Structure formats: structure tokens, C-alpha cells
Amino acid sequence: MPQMRFGPDDEKAFYAACDDIVDAFEQTPAGDEFSWVARTILELKFTYLGGDLTTWSVDDVEQILLDIYPRKVSIEPGDERDILDGFAALLQYLEAIGIVGSLDPRLVPGIQRSLHEFTAAMADRSRWGMAKSLMAEADDEGVDVQDSAALQAFIDNINARSWEERGRIFGLDRTAPEPPLWGGGPMPGAAVPSEAELRASAAGNVWLRRLRTFVDWVGAGKALTDTGNLRRADGEALVALLATSDRITEKQGSFTYRFQSSRELAEVDLTFALAAALGLVEVRARKLLPASPAAPLDDPLAAWRMLVTAYLDEIGPAAHRWRLHDDDLRGSHAAQVDAAVPAMLATIYLEHGTAPLTTVVEHLGPVSKPFDVTLYEALLALRRLGEMGVLVIEPEFDDLDLESYWLKPIATGLATTTATLTGLGTWFLQDRARRQGFGVAGSLIGHPAAELLRAAADLPDDESLAELDAWVGAHDNAAALLVEAVRDAGEAERSLAFRALLRIGTPAAPAVASLLDDPRLRPHALVWRVDAGLAAESEVRVDDADGLMRMLSAVLELWGPQSLPHWASLVAAPAGSVRLLESAWRSTHPATGDVLAALAEHAGDKVVAKAARTAHFKLRSRS
The missing domain is CATH 1.10.1240 (Methyltransferase, Methionine Synthase (B12-binding Domains); Chain A, domain 1)
Structure with missing residues (x-):
């Protein structure tokens, strides 16, 4: 049998085999109708799932239908049923001609039953990839995507838009709302630095610099291992290039341990994960490539916010550390720790920006026993957030200190250690609250x-x-x-x-x-x-149209049009507002037209409303 297992360097061989399979499939009754589906499915299998055409699992099918297809492929509404029928027919054909030895009996019935779920996934924009989102936006805005010049102008325009607008288009910010610790209403305020100071702090953050360096290193593309990790040699080179604290070797008694996988290089691997989460790179056919189009890094403050958000909400501090050890004791606590970390940050904020770690870690539940894995993981997460510029821990602790805290009762280990939010950290939590639908009060108290x-x-x-x-x-x-x-x-x-x-x-x-x-x-x-109840009404009374317009324009500006009728009668007495309004069209005050129009609409007294309308008409006729 010809080659049916393809690696990242077998692109030419794969497409030759794909052409042969699709050409033969077209000669079958189902293939004549669904050859376009077959070609797409085979290309997705090669590009995103390892390229082994002889093996198709339930997980492969679910990824193709509910992840890769929605993320990468645009279809016409109503094509969903044809895609499912074509997919099922292709798998049956591959089994019939011997490419697949024995097809899992769950696959075809599962595909045929998934119409509702597949249709919903294809319509869910939050699942779309960046390129698909961009083309959809272009279509929505009437851009001819076949016109290269028009498409490039559109992309340039997208890149010039605000981060928030680009985030809407590309789905970069999908933070789920959390119940506020402050009990609802606006978040209590706290002073934050100026925007210029925030941008300067963000631009100098080590993790943002690492992302920029990593993207530059990826260049036109880098090969990955069969499991989708960075190659060992690349991981080792990145330790120096990114200036991480990862250890290539570690002495354990008389034995020197050397890392076996780039995943063991925690900071290198986290940089990779952050770059992918922010849409800076993507993985295709076991290759790491720059995303097209890539999320911009030109706004350091917005990029830093997305970095911290991705770390908290998409990657997870503890989940990232223990993703290789799903059955490990510590790994089993990752979800508990990651759910508690945002609440820990909010606790520091509500404690006026500084809190002892004994208070901060209360969200983990009881952790007073000496051996507590969740406490250990939470401290590591807080330390990482310190590196990211969210907070400062004083006194600083290193790995030995962490082991000491981990093995001691919490009251003796952490009572004198405090966590303090930085200006960036305070701004981040306020921005996060606003994006989750909560107001923030008092964040401007330090401003002139x-x-x-x-x-x-x-x-x-x-x-x-x-x-x-x-x-x-x-x-x-x-x-x-x-x-x-x-x-x-x-x-x-x-x-x-x-x-x-x-x-x-x-x-x-x-x-x-x-x-x-x-x-x-x-x-x-x-x-x-x-x-304010400090002046007699006689202080505001006028006896000429110019004086009336001056006073009423101030009322309109300060309290709105609904307040005008009351103030018109107050200011014009005893001369009467109607008499003054009759000559108001002669007033040279710049707000005369706005005052007369608003008074005509809101005056409850028909005589006053008519006088205001007449004066407004005369004013417009004069001009």
C-alpha cells in the first residue's frame, strides 16, 4: 500500500496521495456528491491531527467537527448536513479500500447524529479562528476578498483600529464574569497611575518582552515534536534567548538530571502557551507558525492586559504547571487553585492594595496543616503574577522559602509576608471588573x-x-x-x-x-x-430676553431640558416668561436656538410652549 502516514515534511507526498484518494472516491456513488468534503477532511487530518490517514478515533472526529471546522473553515448555511454525510461516507470508503484496517463502530453513527451540535458550533463566532474571523468581518463590511489591493487595505485598516475593536473581531477577550467580592454595584475605587505611566510599565515587563522575542524567534516557522511540543534543542536555546530561570540540568544527590521535554522548561513552555493564547502563533501540521493575521503587540498596555488575562483564564497557573501529571496529587488540585487566584487578587485590592498572605490564601479553604499542596501551588501562582507585574511580595521568597512554607503551618510561615498590587495590577483589576459589567468608583481620585x-x-x-x-x-x-x-x-x-x-x-x-x-x-x-438654597429667587430674575437666554442656557447645560419650564417662570417673573419669549428671537446668545427648541418641547403650559415655538421659528427665519 502507498504511504498513508505523513509527517510535517511530507507535504508533497500527502497531497499526491490526497489527490489519488479523492479521485478514486469520486467514482463511488457517495463520492461523486461529496468529493469536496473528502478533500477538506483529509487536509484537516494532515494539517492539524498528525497526518496518519490509517487511524481515525472518536477524538479525531470530535476535534474536526467541533473545533477545527468551526475555527478554520467557512461554509454556506445549509451545508452542514452534506459535510456530515460526506465525512461518514469517506471513512466508510477508507475502510472499504483497506487504508483504515477496522473502523471504530461508533464513528459513523456519531457523525450522523451530530447535526445540531455541528451546526451550533459552526455558527458560534467564539470558536472561529483569527483568519476566518477576519474574512467574515471583511464580508460583513462589503470588502471584495478576491481583490488583493482591497483586502490589504482592509487589513491595514483593521490593524489601525483600537484593541477593543480588534478584540471584538478576533474574539481575543472572552473573560467570563465572576460574582464580585464587593457584593455588587460599582467596584470600590483606588488610585491608578496615568495612562502614560501604565504604558511605560507594561512595555518594560519581562513577560511582554519574552513574547516579542519568542515571536521573532519563530520567524517563518519552527518544527514541533510529534506531541506538539517545542523540540528539546529549541527549548534549550530559548532558555538563554528569553532569559528564563529554567534549569537545563539539576543536581539531585549524586545524580544530575537533564530535562527530557521542553514542557519541563516551565517559563519557556509558558511563553509558548501565552503566544498561542494571544493569537501570535499557531500550530499547523506539527509546525509552529506565525498567526495570520497575528494579534498586534503595538499597544503595550492592551497586550499586557491580554497576557495576564490569558494566564488567569485560558491557561491557568496551576493547570499549566501540572498538565503532564493529570493523576498526580498536585495536578488534582489545579482547578481549585486556578479558580481561587482571581479571588485572591480581588482580596488584595479590597484590602486597599496590600494584604498579608494569610488573608489572601483564605480563598483556598482551610490550609493550616503543614503539608498542603493547594497552598504551595497558590504561592507559585502569586510569585508568577509578581513576575508579570501584577503585584509585589515582600519579603520576596525563592524556591527554598516555598518549600519551607509548604511544610510549615501557615500561621508561622506567611503571617509576616504581604502581597501588594502594583499600579498595573490595580488598573488590571479595575479594567477586568469593567469588562465583566461592573462599574469602578474612585479610580480617578489621584487625578487633577x-x-x-x-x-x-x-x-x-x-x-x-x-x-x-x-x-x-x-x-x-x-x-x-x-x-x-x-x-x-x-x-x-x-x-x-x-x-x-x-x-x-x-x-x-x-x-x-x-x-x-x-x-x-x-x-x-x-x-x-x-x-443649594443659598440665594433668594430675586437674585436670578431678569427683565430682558438676553438675560433670560443666559440664565436658561446655564440651566439647560447643568440640569437638562426638563428643568427649563420651572426656571423660565422663576427667572422671568414678574415680567412673565411669555412676554420675554416673544422677543427672545432677537437675542444674540449662541444657545438661544437650543433653549427655545427645548422649551417648546418640554413646557407643560401651552401658552409658554407656543411662545417658544414662535420665537424659534422667527430665529430660524432670520438666520
């Missing part, structure tokens, strides 16, 4: 008033007010700082500033009074004084 107002203006209303309250509570001279910032603020920022000043109340009065000498902000200050 002007930056506070700009940032708060972009937040949902409840988060914005929570930020203002937290910031005001952290500054003894908050009113004076806000008044100074409001002089150069935009409309949205001014509204937020006066809302914050109103929440401060009477103590803000001296600072607000300084605005009464500013013609542009005097109306805002007067409105604030009335709302």
Missing part, C-alpha cells in the same frame, strides 16, 4: 480636577457620580479645585463640576461665589446658589 472631569464625562451616569463623590471625599479643598477647573472646562465637564459642587453643599459657597465676577459663568453660579 480637570482630568477628573474629562474622564468622568465619558463614564455612565452612576459611575460618573460615584467617581465625583470619591474624588471629593479624598480632597479637603475639592470645591476650590473644581471651581478653578470649571473655568476652562467644556460643557459636559462644567455640568459635572457643578453637580459635584452641589453635592458638597454649603461648604462650596465661597469658591462658587468667585465665579459671580465671570460674565460667562455667572449664570451657572447663580443657578447653583439657588439650588
